[in-house]
Amino acid sequence: MRMTWTRLLFIFLIAYGAFHYLTQREIEHAPGVLVAEEPYQGSAGAAAEQTISGFQVTPLASFSIRARVLASKGYYFGREADLSPVDLALGWGRMSDEEVLKDISISQSSRFYYWRVNHFPIPREEIQSHSANMHMIPADAKVKKSLQNIRVGNVVHIQGYLVEAKAAEGWRWKSSHTREDTGRGACELVLVQSVEVL
Numbered sequence: 253m254r255m256t257w258t259r260l261l262f263i264f265l266i267a268y269g270a271f272h273y274l275t276q277r278e279i280e281h282a283p284g285v286l287v288a289e290e291p292y293q294g295s296a297g298a299a300a301e302q303t304i305s306g307f308q309v310t311p312l313a314s315f316s317i318r319a320r321v322l323a324s325k326g327y328y329f330g331r332e333a334d335l336s337p338v339d340l341a342l343g344w345g346r347m348s349d350e351e352v353l354k355d356i357s358i359s360q361s362s363r364f365y366y367w368r369v370n371h372f373p374i375p376r377e378e379i380q381s382h383s384a385n386m387h388m389i390p391a392d393a394k395v396k397k398s399l400q401n402i403r404v405g406n407v408v409h410i411q412g413y414l415v416e417a418k419a420a421e422g423w424r425w426k427s428s429h430t431r432e433d434t435g436r437g438a439c440e441l442v443l444v445q446s447v448e449v450l
Contacts (some may be wrong), residue, residue, distance in 0.1 A: 279405025281320075283351035286407050287344040291317040291431060299413055304389060305334045309443060311413035312427060318450070320348035321406045322383060325360040332363065332425065335417055336387040336441070338399045340408075341365040346374050347382040348407070360385065363439070381432050386440040387425075389415065398447045412445040 292315065299311035319342035327333040341360055346352050355373040359366045365385030372379075390396035391412065402408060414427040427441035 277403070279403055281350045281405065284349060285346060286320050286348040287318045289318060290344065291315065291319070293414065293429070296413060304391075304417075304443075307335050307417045307419055309335075309389065310416045310418070311443065312416055313414045313429065314412075315414045315440070315442060316409075316411045317342065317344070318407065318409045319344045321402055321404050321408060322347070322353070322358050323360045323365065324402055324404055326400060327363075331419070331423065332387070335425070336389050337396065338388045338390075338402075339363060339365070339385055339439075340388060340399075340402065341383065341385045342408075343383040345382040346378060363387065365439075380434050384428075384431055384438070384440060386442050389417070389441065389443045391443060391445045395444050395447055398449075399444065402447075402449065407450045409448045409450055410442065410444055410446070413443045415441055415443045417441065 294314045296311040296313050299314070301308060301310045303309070321340055322343045323341040325339045327337055327339070339360055341358060343353070352373045355369060355371065356379070357368040363385070365383070367379060367383070369379075388399050388410075390399055414429065416424060416426040418424045425441055426437075428438050
């Protein structure tokens with residue numbers, strides 16, 4: 253009996269590993285710009301404040317982006333994770349081109365997005381202005397599931413708002429308003445109303 257359970261466990265682990273690889277592996281693309289247009293940012297209009305996971309969330313600007321997913325990281329612990337369980341590093345323009353990205357090493361950690369090159373395939377300023385780490389706040393459970401299922405290499409269309417989030421005791425988290433900044437405070441905090449994998 254012990255041998256049978258051992259074999260079953262081995263088969264299960266192999267099957268799970270294969271399933272995980274097939275569903276999480278990076279999407280590959282031929283060379284070429286996948287997303288030519290810039291992200292859109294406009295007025296928040298009459299968008300109302302709302303409470304999400306106990307936080308007061310205030311729209312600052314409407315926001316829409318088509319981009320290639322350069323990296324994705326889930327967060328499960330801490331205050332920020334309660335509000336934003338997923339960060340996406342996104343690239344557009346030449347930062348969506350496989351020919352450029354093959355020379356750039358990309359990673360995420362502690363709510364930051366990092367890139368490294370041995371030589372610059374495009375100017376540093378273009379890498380910085382055409383890619384960003386964005387903290388995703390799902391508007392509902394369906395959007396949350398969609399965000400968590402996104403794979404590196406996917407081309408996505410995300411619509412919603414850049415926001416500021418506050419907690420009752422004074423903690424706050426505010427989105428960047430520009431794609432030109434870098435470093436701490438440069439990430440977008442996005443209330444995602446819809447997400448589509450293109």
